[in-house]
Amino acid sequence: xxxxxxxxxxxxxxxxxxxxxxxxxxxxxxxxxxxxxxxxxxxxxxxxxxxxxxxxxxxxxxxxxxxxxxxxxxxxxxxxxxxxxxxxxxxxxxxxxxxxxxxxxxxxxxxxxxxxxxxxxxxxxxxxxxxxxxxxxxxxxxxxxxxxxxxxxxxxxxxxxxxxxxxxxxxxxxxxxxxxxxxxxxxxxxxxxxxxxxxxxxxxxxxxxxxxxxxxxxxxxxxxxxxxxxxxxxxxxxxxxxxxxxxxxxxxxxxxxxxxxxxxxxxxxxxxxxxxxxxxxxxxxxxxxxxx
Amino acid sequence: xxxxxxxxxxxxxxxxxxxxxxxxxxxxxxxxxxxxxxxxxxxxxxxxxxxxxxxxxxxxxxxxxxxxxxxxxxxxxxxxxxxxxxxxxxxxxxxxxxxxxxxxxxxxxxxxxxxxxxxxxxxxxxxxxxxxxxxxxxxxxxxxxxxxxxxxxxxxxxxxxxxxxxxxxxxxxxxxxxxxxxxxxxxxxxxxxxxxxxxxxxxxxxxxxxxxxxxxxxxxxxxxxxxxxxxxxxxxxxxxxxxxxxxxxxxxxxxxxxxxxxxxxxxxxxxxxxxxxxxxxxxxxxxxxxxxxxx
Numbered sequence: 001x002x003x004x005x006x007x008x009x010x011x012x013x014x015x016x017x018x019x020x021x022x023x024x025x026x027x028x029x030x031x032x033x034x035x036x037x038x039x040x041x042x043x044x045x046x047x048x049x050x051x052x053x054x055x056x057x058x059x060x061x062x063x064x065x066x067x068x069x070x071x072x073x074x075x076x077x078x079x080x081x082x083x084x085x086x087x088x089x090x091x092x093x094x095x096x097x098x099x100x101x102x103x104x105x106x107x108x109x110x111x112x113x114x115x116x117x118x119x120x121x122x123x124x125x126x127x128x129x130x131x132x133x134x135x136x137x138x139x140x141x142x143x144x145x146x147x148x149x150x151x152x153x154x155x156x157x158x159x160x161x162x163x164x165x166x167x168x169x170x171x172x173x174x175x176x177x178x179x180x181x182x183x184x185x186x187x188x189x190x191x192x193x194x195x196x197x198x199x200x201x202x203x204x205x206x207x208x209x210x211x212x213x214x215x216x217x218x219x220x221x222x223x224x225x226x227x228x229x230x231x232x233x234x235x236x237x238x239x240x241x242x243x244x245x246x247x248x249x250x251x252x253x254x255x256x257x258x259x260x261x262x263x264x265x266x267x268x269x270x271x272x273x274x275x276x277x278x279x280x281x282x283x284x285x286x287x288x289x290x291x292x
Numbered sequence: 293x294x295x296x297x298x299x300x301x302x303x304x305x306x307x308x309x310x311x312x313x314x315x316x317x318x319x320x321x322x323x324x325x326x327x328x329x330x331x332x333x334x335x336x337x338x339x340x341x342x343x344x345x346x347x348x349x350x351x352x353x354x355x356x357x358x359x360x361x362x363x364x365x366x367x368x369x370x371x372x373x374x375x376x377x378x379x380x381x382x383x384x385x386x387x388x389x390x391x392x393x394x395x396x397x398x399x400x401x402x403x404x405x406x407x408x409x410x411x412x413x414x415x416x417x418x419x420x421x422x423x424x425x426x427x428x429x430x431x432x433x434x435x436x437x438x439x440x441x442x443x444x445x446x447x448x449x450x451x452x453x454x455x456x457x458x459x460x461x462x463x464x465x466x467x468x469x470x471x472x473x474x475x476x477x478x479x480x481x482x483x484x485x486x487x488x489x490x491x492x493x494x495x496x497x498x499x500x501x502x503x504x505x506x507x508x509x510x511x512x513x514x515x516x517x518x519x520x521x522x523x524x525x526x527x528x529x530x531x532x533x534x535x536x537x538x539x540x541x542x543x544x545x546x547x548x549x550x551x552x553x554x555x556x557x558x559x560x561x562x563x564x565x566x567x568x569x570x571x572x573x574x575x576x577x578x579x580x581x582x583x584x585x586x587x
Binding site: 015016018019022023025026027029030032033036043044082085086089090092093097099101102105106108109111112113114115116117118119122123124125126127129130142145146149177178179182200203204207208209210213214223226227230239243246247250251253254255258262 | 318409518
C-alpha cells in the first residue's frame, strides 16, 4: 500500500502540470475578451495598442442595449422562479411522493439535457404559435424554464436527499400535516440550495441564446442583441466591453451559488453518517446519467 | 409507546390528495405540456405537407423521403455526426486525466479545482464561441502571435471557417460537461480495490488498465453522451467560426424554420436528429450494461 501511494504521488506531478495546462486552455480564450475590451484598437489583434475605457463608454446611453438588458433581467427572474419552483416540487415528490407519476415527471424533467437546443426551440415555437401568443417574452420564459429545469431538479434533489429522513418522519409523527412539514421543515432546511438553484437557473437563462433565438418576438434578450452586433466589425469592441461585464457578473453569481450550495450541504454533513459524505458529487453525476 | 407507533399509518400513506395535486401540478404541466406535447407536435408536423399554415396539411411521408434520398442531407448529417464524434472523442480523452487527477491526487484542492473547471460553463456560450473567433480570425490572435514570433511571415486564412475550427471551439465549449461524469465514476471506485491490486503485485499501469479504466467506463459513456447531444444539433458555432464548408444539421433545421419557411420539412429533419440521438443513447446503454453500470 505504501508503494502504491508513492507511485500515485509521482504520477501526480505530471498530471498536475497537465491539469494546469488544461485550465489555461479553458480560460485563455475567454480572458481575451476582457483583454481586448481595454485595447485602444478596433481590431482584436496583438500587439496591444494601449489602454482605453472608450469602449465601455459606448455602452452607456445605448437604448437598444439597455432594453435588451432589461428584457434579459425580467425573463431571467421569471424563468428562474418557475424553474426553481418546478425543481423543488418535482424532486420533493420524486423522493417522498412514492408514486410512479412523480418518478416519471422527475425523469422527464431531466430529459432536456438529451435534446439539442435547436429542437427545444422549434418544438416550443410550434407550441406557442398553436397557443396563440407566438414568439414573445412569455415564450422565451417557457423555453428557459425547460433549459434550466434539469439543473434545478438535480440541485434540489441532492439537497432533499441529504436531509436525514428522520427529521421529516419526526415532523409527520408529531402531527404536522404534509404542507406544514414541507413548508416549515423541509423548505427552510433547503433554503441555501433553493437560492443556489435559483441563481444557476437565472444564469442559464441570462446567457441562453440557442432557444431564445427561435422564441424571441420584437424584444431581444442580451445574447440576441450581442448576436445582432457580431455582424458589424465596427461594433466588436463594444461587444467585448459588454461581454466583459457579462462575464464578470456571471462569474460572481456562479461563485455565490457554489458557496451557498456547499454551505447547505456542509450543514447536513456533520450529523450524517460517513456514507453520506459526498452527496453533491454523486448527485451531480446523476444529472448526467439518470436522465438517459 | 411502541403500540401507538405501530398502529399509526406510515407517514407516506397519509399524504393528502390536495397536497399531492399541488406538488405535482407545476412539474406535471412543464413536463407533459412543454416537453412531451411539444415534442409530439414536432413529430406530428413532420408527417404533414407544407401549405403555409401552422400545422401543415394532409398526411405525407414526402419530408422523410426527401431527407432519406437527397444526398445533401446525407452529407450534412454525416458531417454533423463526424464533427460531434470528433468533439466527443477530443473532450473525453482530454478530460479523463483531469478527472483522474481530481479523483486521486487533488486532495484538499479538489473543491476549488472542481469549481474552477465548471465555472466557464456558467458563462455565455455565445461569448465563448466569439472568443474563438478572435483567436482564429485572419487578423486574429493566433495569426498575429505567429507573425510576431517570426514563425510565419503572413497571416493565414486557414484557421477560421473550417470544420477544424468548429471542432476546437465546440471541444472548448463542452469541456466541463465531460469532466464531471468521469470524475464521479472514478471517485466511486472503492479504494480497497486498488490496494488489493497493488498488494497482489499489480504494477500501477496494470491496475489502471484492469481496474480503474473498466470501472470508470459508465462515467466515460455518460460524458460522451452529454457532449455529443448538444454538439450534434449545434448551429451557432458553425455559423460563427465554421464557414459554409461546415454547415451542420442544426443549421438546416434553423433555416427551415427561418428563411426557408418550410416547418414540416424542418420538423422531419429534427425527427431525424432525434432518431440519431436515440440510436446513440441505445448504443451507450448497451455498452454501459456490458460494463456493469454502478451509477
